[in-house]
Amino acid sequence: QEKVQQSPESLIVPEGAMSSLNCTFSNSASQSIWWYQQHPGKGPEALISIFSNGNKKEGRLTVYLNRASLHVSLHIRDSQPSDSAVYLCAVRGTGSNRLTFGKGTKFSLIP
Amino acid sequence: EAAVTQSPRNKVTVTGGNVTLSCRQTNSHNYMYWYRQDTGHGLRLIHYSYGAGNLQIGDVPDGYKATRTTQEDFFLLLELASPSQTSLYFCASSDARRGQVFFGKGTRLTVV
Numbered sequence: 001q002e003k004v005q006q007s008p009e010s011l012i013v014p015e016g017a018m019s020s021l022n023c024t025f026s027n028s029a030s031q032s033i034w035w036y037q038q039h040p041g042k043g044p045e046a047l048i049s050i051f052s053n054g055n056k057k058e059g060r061l062t063v064y065l066n067r068a069s070l071h072v073s074l075h076i077r078d079s080q081p082s083d084s085a086v087y088l089c090a091v092r093g094t095g096s097n098r099l100t101f102g103k104g105t106k107f108s109l110i111p
Numbered sequence: 112e113a114a115v116t117q118s119p120r121n122k123v124t125v126t127g128g129n130v131t132l133s134c135r136q137t138n139s140h141n142y143m144y145w146y147r148q149d150t151g152h153g154l155r156l157i158h159y160s161y162g163a164g165n166l167q168i169g170d171v172p173d174g175y176k177a178t179r180t181t182q183e184d185f186f187l188l189l190e191l192a193s194p195s196q197t198s199l200y201f202c203a204s205s206d207a208r209r210g211q212v213f214f215g216k217g218t219r220l221t222v223v
Contacts, residue, residue, distance in 0.1 A: 090212075092210050097207055
């Protein structure tokens with residue numbers, strides 16, 4: 001069974017800051033890694049995914065994947081109030097369509 | 112935009128009662144999933160299916176049954192509900208090719 005761990009559990013940053021969220025997984029052969037955003041009272045929504053080693057950028061988001069170290073990170077540039085949410089890392093296993101999720105990072109902006 | 116609709120949105124039942132949670136997707140996706148979300152545990156997969164009549168066991172299946180009657184409809188059944196099943200339940204769907212999973216808005220179930 002795939003294991004996914006996220007850190008930190010919570011992160012509070014000032015508006016406009018660059019933020020980094022981390023995720024480690026247990027199987028280097030996992031198909032793809034996804035980041036989901038979940039606002040209170042809502043279902044998770046996919047933000048960005050990555051399959052190959054390296055980085056991928058979409059708007060203010062950049063994700064970095066290192067399969068050798070079983071590590072993926074999500075970087076949010078120019079943090080906005082609308083970014084306040086729980087961020088979930090999810091791994092799609094080999095030969096499977098199921099996603100295994102981490103426990104999430106609660107991301108907030110300093111009021 | 113992919114659509115997954117869950118009903119009811121909120122449900123309160125007594126210990127030992129029967130509960131059915133319903134999910135319909137209009138995305139023409141093959142895969143459908145039931146997750147539960149609890150503080151300290153995150154999202155955990157209960158059951159999933161890759162087509163009508165198919166059922167696959169997830170990571171926390173005990174106490175739950177599921178049935179996929181059509182490509183669109185997936186049901187989660189709690190036949191003897193217990194307080195430990197108090198949780199936020201999410202249904203989701205995906206296609207085999209892209210892998211992106213689309214979630215419903217959730218059903219909050221309370222077992223008293």
